Amino acid sequence: MKSTKGWTEVAKRPTQLLLVDGRPLFRENVMQLLAYEPDIAVAGQFANLSEARRALTTQNVDLVLLDYDPENEVGPILLETLARLQHVPRFLLLTAGMEVAELHRALDAGVSGVVLKHGEPRQLLHAIRAVAQGNQWWDESALRQGSTPTNRNAEGSHPSITARQRQILHHILDGLSNKEIGTVVGVSETAVKASIQELFHKTGVRTRGQLVRVALEGHFEDWLKPHG
Known part of the structure; x- marks a missing residue:
């Protein structure tokens, strides 16, 4: 269960966010949600990451809220984009569910978190703030929708935890x-x-x-x- 507390300090400079999603109606809904949050400012909205590249290279963006669609090869595009940036923002993926192989690719690309696309608006706000402050955010309900994970360390040790x-x-x-x-x-x-x-x-x-x-x-x- 996500905490509903802890966001008591509002940064002097609002988090500069880029919204990247191919569906105009979804972008509009997110824009309306964020319009009432003084600590989050939408610096731009785009249909895909390729269109957002110019903004990423010319604006001081803190966080990118990015729709994850494996058919659009987000991973390779993201890696190529990151390689060209002097100031690298944090990335939070919006997804309806991720297979484990997709999760690995997102981690390799430097993503800071994953949030369920059609979850509660409050959850999205918490995820944005957590990632903007340098924390990780992984929505387990989104990650569990994929196939059964395979353990990369299957042949290695399995340390137990309390x-x-x-x-x-x-x-x-x-x-x-x-x-x-x-x-x-x-x-x-x-x-x-x-x-x-x-x-x-x-x-x-x-x-x-x-x-x-x-x-x-x-x-x-x-x-x-x-x-x-």
Whole structure:
């Protein structure tokens, strides 16, 4: 469950967002949703990533809300676009569901999160703010709509994690900060940091982003089962 708290500070400069989606009606609905959010400003809207390239190279964009359609080869286009940018924004994908192979391609392209396209508007706002602030956001309901994942580390070790670590990992995917996780779980921020460090040690990573990637790619079934 995503947290409904934690967005108490409004940045002095609104998050500059590019909206990239092929359906005009959907873009209009998102524009109407964001019109009432003072901390998010739509810098432009485009039908596809190719059309948005000029804006990405000429404007100081913070975040791109991008419709993900595997038939449009978003991954290769995204990689090519990122290679040309001096200032690289964060990318949040809108999707009706992703196969695991598509998820891997999105991660390789540098995407920061995935959100269900037809989910609740409040969820979309939380996802935008989380990614804009440098966190990850992975809507598990969107990721589970694909086929059963295969474990990239099938021949390697399978480190187990505790119920508390699994709970914290889910909240990391929800885009919560350490302080917010502590509030939700009912432990101190120090305890949350300690659990995350244990997860880093078990997976051999150093950052939250690397931890998310390992969990999604290699431990989808055992670590990311529904909890509660």
